Amino acid sequence: MNFIKEHGIQKFIENQTKRINLLENMIENFDDGRSRSFYCKVAALLDVKSIERSLDEATKKIKMDNIKSNDIKNKAKILKGLLNEVAVKEGIELK
DSSP states (O other): OHHHHHHOHHHHHHHHHHHHHHHHHHHHHHOOSSOHHHHHHHHHHSOHHHHHHHHHHHHHHHHHTTOOTTOHHHHHHHHHHHHHHHHHHHTOOOO
């Protein structure tokens, strides 16, 4: 409610749309079958910019480490590690 009061309903809707898109990306590309609830918490609790940066960093690390696109387990491990680091910095517990 505070966000809506400060920024308006349109900005809130835009922000929520970004969160949905980021969540869909995480589930589609990084879900190892055990991470959906974790990614849902991330999408709800972390800053949108932080999630975007973590996804970018994970993608770069995956390319640098030559991890295959179908190696979902390692891809999820990388992204979850980055997201957990962000959460700790923001004082948020994702477990």
